[in-house]
Amino acid sequence: MEFIWILFAFGLGLSAKVITLPPSIGYLAAGFILHFLGYEASDTLRNLADLGITLMLFMIGLKLNIKDLVKTEVWLGSLSHSFVWIAVTFAFIKLLVIFSIPYFSELSYFSAAIIAFALSFSSTVCVVKLMEENGEMKTRHGKLAIGILVIQDIVAVLFLVAATGKAPSIYAIALVGFFFIKPWLNKLVDQVGHGELIPLTGFFIALGSYELFELVNIKGDLGALLAGMYLASHSKASEITKSLLSFKDLFLIGFFLSIGFAALPTWSMLGMAAIIFLLVPFKFVLFFTLFNWLKIRSRTSFLTSLSLSNFSEFGLIVAAISVQSGWLSNEWLVILSLSVTISFICTNIAYKYAHTFFTDNKEYLNKFERKDRLEEDVFVQPCDAPIVVVGMGRVGMGAYRALEAQKPSQAWGLDADKGKINWLSSNGMQAYFGDAEDINFWENIRLDKIQLVLLAVPSVKDCYNITAQLQAANYQGKIAAIARFDDERIALEEYGIDKVFNFYSEAGVGFAEESAALIKT
Template sequence: MEFIWILFAFICGLSAKVISLPPSIGYLIAGFVLHFLGLEADASLTTLANLGITLMLFTIGLKLNIGDLTKSEVWQGALGHSTLWIVLCFAVIKLLAITGLAYFADLTTSSGLLVAFALSFSSTVCVVKLMEDHGEMRTRHGKLAIGILVMQDIVAVIFLVAATGKIPSYWAFGLVLAFVLKPLIYRLINTVGHGELIPLTGFFIALGAYELFELVKIKGDLGALLAGMFLAAHPKASEINKSLLNFKDLFLIGFFLLIGFTALPTLEMLGIALLICLMLPVKFVMFYLLFSALKLKARSAFLTSMVLTNFSEFGLIVSSISVQSGWLSKEWLVILALAVSISFVLTNVVYRFAEHLFMENKPKLIKYERSSRLEEDVFKQPCDAPIVVVGMGRVGMGAYNAIAQQVGKKVWGLDAERAKVDWLTTEHVQAFCGDAESRDFWETIDLDKLKLVMIAVPSVKDTINITHQLRLANYQGQIAAIARFDDEREQLEELGINKVFNFYHEAGVGFAEESLAMMSSQQEAKA
């Protein structure tokens, strides 16, 4: 990447952060400014952007349970919304065409349908970045949003196959050999250890899957996503994901810059893009009503709808192919790029107030809730267990085992991953599945029975979210949490958490105490 790109991306990203906006908005602005100054995107920036999207899809797959896609609220929500949106959006486009409005009047029936189809997607890049920034990737609404996006991505890939005429070759059937080779691939990952080979392994598998799918004439991004899902059950999946996070975020800067290089807009094009963005509230309402009909609770339906209310980078890919094929004018590519950029900004700004907006409108929103609940939203609280450990990873399990040795069944574990909870249950661990970052969850249990909540999640953002929801649910007991760094510890203590343990410091203290105890025992034995 040329230094001028880095300079503008840094300045605009930092400026956005200073005014409490996500840096990604700054990167979008940087792209438009650089284009206005006469610079052009070269092949290296395009390569960088493509790498970012490929790694993002791969890391999504690493955290995705294939069973999540089979849930009715996911596939029915995605396909149902896309169908309804295309019909409604096309009707609006034809109505605007009748009025003779610029650019709309030139759209034919087929090109109007293409525009509606391009606007039906929600942005994977925008949503994933937003969920990561808010620490909500593991929440009920976060996982639902990711499932919807994956279904939309699959639809987009099918369109690209049909539009480009790239029919998968017969060799594509050979991809099923991956399941035969799965033990060998898992053994290979176990062999790489925990050093610098971990991120390299992630790159190798993600890009290897991309090239393999391209070789058999299937969209490579789908290969990266499926490769991640293929490895999601491996014990090192989380470690690979963490090792790729910084690379992914860096490469995605190229994607945001590239949007600005699409074309220089006119004021008329900007006006049309703003007009299109007026349909975003309609997109939100359609999502919310559809999720409510699928028996989601009001808060989950509201937050999922809110984060999905934007237009997608896949819409730009669809429109770009349509322009190349002569189905759309190049002006529409600019208009859609502007609409996507504006929707990114609106989503990032509005979502900061999502919880406040929900509470303010809760009496109206809950009217659309169904009386019956999805099984995943029903929680049975363990009786007479006043201590809960939130997050059953290595630290959480260590805390659970230590407490269980002293108080027995008085402690229980809580985790957002169903597969992990099922495995823990087979190991006779009193573990339950639930979204600790949801106020709905805490409001469904008797908080008076809880005396101590131990938050053992790795992300400080997740810890803050959980604490915030506990306070809003009027929890009066004690809260303990872990932190990796002193500034995180201070931040959590200022939040009102009763006891914050520095992860590295406490590990060192425990190591020293156990070692001294071992030495004392040895000396006593000799005596």
């Protein structure tokens, strides 16, 4: 049975990738096809799906800063959107009741409110996958989207407590004690080294926190998220995240398959799901309007809103609880499953063209931007040094140091992570905050002063996007980039990048040259 899942997931995931769609869309299709062929989800598949979501939330926590959640644009944007969405969606559903639309006509006021609430959430799985695949987890819009999702997850936990009648145990107060043992936990993590114990440490903390929260009647996924945030400041947080990435992606295949196993649809149910999907553009417009009102730049507002324009897997949890409680019929579980699936597919397709669409329509979209901006969205004018290193990770910092040694004060770094920029600046490096995929950034600096741009970013898609923005801004200098594989190197050179270095082979050449210098006479 398990091989059948793997076969269909691989086949349809590969098919989706061949036609330039995310593999997750193929996994969704595989679940529905297997269900149609008579297969059923086993406990193994459900356990894999649950484990994937738990690991994903833990890894989100590892990348989160609590300061990001208390920003006005995050908590106010999330809660305001939820209140307005529920009111408008409730009115939309009741309008369909008046016109006696099938399945809607039988809904009571309470049932309509439950559906509106279930549809108010955006998909954590979908958004995180989008940001990871595009290398945008640490960008301004990536952090904003994740912050909105975390606030939604907190609201989700409160609903589950109210709906299931499971109040937190009196022993839940003991969880506060973990703040006092953080120094000992940090020392424990320090001792695990850099080998096979690193991923095991991640599993231990993620699943351990899950079980602890479940023991005191609090949803375990919240425990995994908070545990990640608890460990985020540790020096090994990034290493743990990278070690868990492949495991998380593998387990999430179970989640996408399980959606297809939720129920078998009929054509009428598919029609109802399509009607519900008509609300997705409103979700985008509402987010976009609120973010602009909160003084966020139009590009950030646009990209964040587009990524959040989908329905959440949490809607299925709400539906399942509502069916068990008699608030909704079984058919609604199928309809909501289809709505979630359709929204996943459309978000993945639309976001693929998001950067290009904004670039082509930025003059119109910028009209909605407020003149006064948040301090975080005001870019500092970079210096006039002719070499720019985009992406100040390990490779970028290595390139910057090498350039500084060869050509002092001729290079500066650029990164979309403001926290990293503050750290680099405090350590004497000439680094600036900015999003290289934002054409407005390049249009607002003196490109005629720049002779060379080094793209030290891990994602090939990022290289494409940044190169496209530079070309659109009429940049006349040279561009260099890194790639992990030869096919990526060839594709980037064909796209117009002047020099692409194979990360692995060039590292070997540099290692050999530096080492050989030790024995020169």
